């Protein structure tokens with residue numbers, strides 16, 4: 001039976017608003033990525049697509065700064081990458097140390113518990129980093145299989161340096177798992193130099209790509225742990241030994257690769273490497289610095305001290321008496337700017353302002369500061385009018 005004659009009146013042409021995505025992700029998509037995704041879909045075993053896969057793996061190794069052969073994108077979002085890394089090396093009864101100073105460390109601990117691991121948590125308040133001694137203490141006494149940390153905590157804006165933790169983990173024969181979802185493409189991620197054994201990321205943060213893929217990388221040490229398993233990997237979909245028959249040499253069907261998403265990732269990686277990793281990181285730092293200068297000149301405070309603050313995810317303390325939800329609603333409705341609210345312990349206490357990938361641009365910093373100032377003044381907040389943009393102007397281009 002044909003559709004009701006007025007069917008399309010109830011479902012008009014999809015017309016999402018054009019927003020500036022300055023929250024915790026997804027962030028603004030680079031137009032070249034969307035264009036690449038519109039290319040014709042071909043088969044996942046087509047020689048032309050196999051070439052594209054080789055290229056993606058090669059480009060991913062460069063962005064992760066690794067020679068790890070086992071580097072490829074998992075079909076799924078960042079959380080699938082997290083689950084993939086964990087399910088492949090953790091077996092029931094394994095002792096696992098998870099640093100939990102934000103929401104995503106909590107998610108790691110949850111997955112480890114579901115896998116039957118004995119989970120030891122390092123807990124510090126949201127907005128703080130943890131010290132290396134806490135990791136050593138947690139690992140002491142019994143053999144530890146894995147230490148899991150979040151490199152760039154998107155829920156708090158905290159950067160956790162990895163090299164020291166990797167060295168401490170290796171001293172006791174443990175693997176280091178790092179969540180690089182918000183760091184990859186926004187700040188240095190040097191898997192080989194730092195000694196990270198398992199890393200995962202996501203496409204929708206600093207890679208300027210839509211959500212849907214999770215680049216992962218396994219070191220030789222992680223591959224050994226996988227080979228030494230006594231039990232079968234409990235997830236069929238995320239079992240790396242099977243996935244590798246497709247992403248590795250044999251090219252055997254496992255699941256249908258999300259072809260057009262992979263076109264997008266390929267383009268996104270090319271964009272990052274064309275600009276140059278160092279230039280990309282410097283751009284993120286510069287615009288993060290500009291945002292902080294503006295926010296502080298206005299009279300607001302940042303949650304995280306400068307020494308371990310992420311330039312791509314800025315947590316701004318909400319001043320007393322200001323209506324959190326009303327400010328974010330006005331930014332979205334009146335200025336088409338999306339920022340994030342606080343998560344977990346920080347709910348209602350901070351705004352999360354992302355400057356990730358293609359969104360890390362001076363025009364976005366200036367638009368956001370101008371819009372925020374106007375909204376706060378309307379709300380009667382005690383801020384310094386004009387000071388934010390004056391501070392940004394001093395920083396230059």
Ligand SMILES: *Cc1c(COP(=O)(O)O)cnc(C)c1O
Nearest residue numbers: 077078079104152154181182202
């Ligand atoms: C966004 C994010 C995730 C989860 O990724 P999804 O794509 O939402 O599944 C995990 N860790 C960190 C640090 C993130 O920022």
